Amino acid sequence: MRIRVGHLYPNYLNIYADRGNIAVLTRRAILRGYELAVYAIGPGETLEPSAYDLLYIGGGQDREQALIAPDLAAKSDALHEAVARGVALLAVCGGYQLLGRAYRGRDGSVMPGAGVFPHETVAGDTRMIGDVLLTCELEPGEQHELAGFENHAGRTLLDPGATPLGRVVYGFGNDGSSGMEGCRVTNALGTYLHGPLLPRNPWLADWLLSRALAHATAGAPPALAPLSDELEALAFRVSAERARRRGGRR
């Protein structure tokens, strides 16, 4: 079985070590006996909604984000269709912002987004920078924690009733005041957390792989064989402790 990963704009959006997330997905798939192939999707290239089981979009500097934003907005229909099909998706930082409806600059300018996530982002005066700890419940009754690092000036405001990725325990989160972080639509997840996110939060990597496999097989999400993850657990504990000690405060 082969998992097909579409990596959007890897040459433009790669500032927060996004290839670390891809490396974790790849290795954890291989260790379970699956193949995983990564395809770069660049500006001007067609996004075929059924061609991928997992889509990934990272964060970039403002300049690079502005360069690809019109192209991403033009891929809006294909992205909506992929998410409706149940394709797994992880969007980090700038990618998370760009997949919302719009980004409003401080000068009043509006940069339209792809509209996959029900949110708008408004530029803020200060950056929200620091370690973060979240609690998440992606499956009813299954609580997990996520530890990461955030660095964003944008305040992302979820629409009423929208589902966040998690609740902020320590840190700023989407907007520094709502206590919510990230967003979820079906199997699409958006978040400000990098670090990169997946190495120290292997449960989330496995959740994404399981959803991707469900799409690949047109079946139910399979249970993946557990891995030892000792080093992952140690890295998580240090990162979570950082968030407790010096995460952003609302």
Next chain:
Amino acid sequence: MLPSPGPVRSAAMGFRLQLELGAARLAGALSRAARRGGGTTIPGKLLWRIDPGAVDALAERLPGGVALVSATNGKTTTTTMAAEILGQSRSLAWNRAGANLLSGIASALVAGRGAELGLFEVDEGALPEALARTHPRVVTLANLFRDQLDRYGELEIVAERWRAAIAALPSDVALVVNADDPIVADLADERQQAVRYGLDDPRHARPSLQHAADSKYCVRCGNPYAFAAAYVGHLGDYRCAACGHQRPPLDVAAREIELRGLWSSRFLLATPQGTQEIELALPGLYNVYNAVAAASVSLALGASLPDIHAGLERFSAAFGRFERVPVQGKSVVLLLIKNPAGANEVVRTLETGVPPVLVIALNDAIADGRDVSWIWDVDFEPLLARVGHVVATGERAAELGLRLVYGGLPPERLEVLPSLERALDRGLGLVEAGTELVVLPTYTAMLALRAILVDRGLLRPYWEERPA
């Protein structure tokens, strides 16, 4: 070319400054006596707090004026090399221990009273204020890479602040710029007083742009650059096919470069004064960049080619950047890593002779960057397939261990020991007598490792090292 010294301050101002200087020097002596460190920043921090204008006044008193050096990578080494060259014929006020904020410059000014020339490395973020306060006659801008995003912000934010500050400089200020960095070279565009330096030896170009390359898109029109040669990150011989923006002609260049592993390098330094072969006791292409930058600063300040030759060949190491310390019949080689571009060059230097044992130390204090994402942008992979054993250490040792294992290091070749002292001893225990232990620390890990070596009597504290 030499601007005349500024007007002398009033006697009352001078008296107040004398009092402040006395207090500041006393604080430095107390700090050293209390073994709190070199006391390198204490006097300046105090003076800076009492009267920031004292920096302006002290800088103005230097008869030879001030030269500033800023960059993401290499500013300490470049400035130290330039001090070695220029210090032969002039007395210098310079911030030798890398204290490169305004308070560090203030300290160097206090310590170097009576000096002829001020030579200061400046933190990228502090450059605009340093320019405004010290009124330099020569400003060197060596490179901009992504670095500690939690501290400096995005590269473009730093670049924008530099653009505004450089545009405000009088036209008689000489700019020394790295022509191989598109953003930096563009800052000197149409500037009369400018020295443009770079590398000219495509044999040392990377086969392709590295993952962490930053300025890949044209500063003028946003289309991708084509690189005839990419040497270090995005530094190289670039051209935009869409608008024609390209690397300007080089005034000073390194040609026929020869790299000798972890030991040394050699190149031909081509200048308007002639060409000189340089033997450098430092490894790596990035140090060739630093040497060409130091030569260019020195030329802009009127140094002769023989002085540049002598100064560069006498130079051995800048504080903590590259040091070889004898330990129990072995030696410890410290190579600082602090951001993807710099660490990639250290990795490249090790590629020709991969050491059997490596100690890599990752801390996450403010000076290291609290966000450790950057280790995933470093291309450690060429080492991981061939290194015998890696000890991951520092406060984020586990995170580093994950980076290495997910990068292909077999887990049985990895040891995770957060204690720096235990990791150093473990590494020393693993290498054979008569060989070297290579240690790659981040900034505060480097300071801590040096402190361990100082405590063991193997290394002198930096504030006792020879004057320039």
